[in-house]
Amino acid sequence: MIKITKGPKPDILNKKAAQWTVNVQAAIKAGEELSNSLKSKYNHAEVKAAIVAETHGKCAYCESKMRHVAPGDIEHVVPKSVDPKLWFDWSNLTLACANCNTNKGNREGFIDPHIDEPTDHFWFLGTVLFSKAESDRGMLTEAVLKLNRPELYDKRYDRLQSLERLLRLASKIDDPVLKQTLQQDFIENETKTECEYTAMSRAFVANAQAQGLLPQGQ
Numbered sequence: 001m002i003k004i005t006k007g008p009k010p011d012i013l014n015k016k017a018a019q020w021t022v023n024v025q026a027a028i029k030a031g032e033e034l035s036n037s038l039k040s041k042y043n044h045a046e047v048k049a050a051i052v053a054e055t056h057g058k059c060a061y062c063e064s065k066m067r068h069v070a071p072g073d074i075e076h077v078v079p080k081s082v083d084p085k086l087w088f089d090w091s092n093l094t095l096a097c098a099n100c101n102t103n104k105g106n107r108e109g110f111i112d113p114h115i116d117e118p119t120d121h122f123w124f125l126g127t128v129l130f131s132k133a134e135s136d137r138g139m140l141t142e143a144v145l146k147l148n149r150p151e152l153y154d155k156r157y158d159r160l161q162s163l164e165r166l167l168r169l170a171s172k173i174d175d176p177v178l179k180q181t182l183q184q185d186f187i188e189n190e191t192k193t194e195c196e197y198t199a200m201s202r203a204f205v206a207n208a209q210a211q212g213l214l215p216q217g218q
């Protein structure tokens with residue numbers, strides 16, 4: 001999980017969110033069943049595009065990219081059932097993979113990468129995500145969302161292997177200037193926010209720097 005900067009609110013929400021919210025609250029108050037049309041207004045194409053842009057198409061929680069096989073779920077950080085006022089609230093919407101979304105269910109109290117700084121709550125050793133000892137919310141988030149599920153281990157291990165191969169290639173260059181350039185490019189390119197599992201990759205780079213395998217400075 002990495003920090004996500006909220007993008008600009010889509011126009012459709014500026015224009016419609018207040019009325020949609022009134023309609024939802026009125027239906028709930030009247031004990032009426034909400035129509036599928038009303039319930040899913042937050043899935044508007046403008047909203048989805050803005051959410052995908054700000055998350056780079058990655059799950060906000062596990063950093064998996066899913067858009068090549070699934071559209072990804074628009075996720076309510078505070079569940080709709082907990083606070084219907086936030087049903088169409090831009091600050092409450094993000095992108096989640098089906099697994100994290102299902103695991104989270106209607107619960108709340110998790111680390112929110114739009115508000116919290118995930119590095120205050122988690123650290124990586126290899127492919128394993130640990131919650132920091134002082135972070136009960138981090139521990140809850142890891143356990144409930146299953147952020148060390150076997151499928152994630154496998155994908156993160158593939159990513160680590162690819163990083164290790166690139167690091168090894170750069171280390172074999174004899175020319176010191178070219179080597180330094182390649183290593184700096186490696187640090188910059190492989191830790192970008194749009195990459196999968198960036199939190200883990202940044203930990204890998206920091207570890208390699210601490211061991212003198214990569215130059216410091218970024």
Ligand SMILES: [Zn+2]
Pocket residue numbers: 059060061062063064096097098099100101
């Ligand atoms: Zn996920």
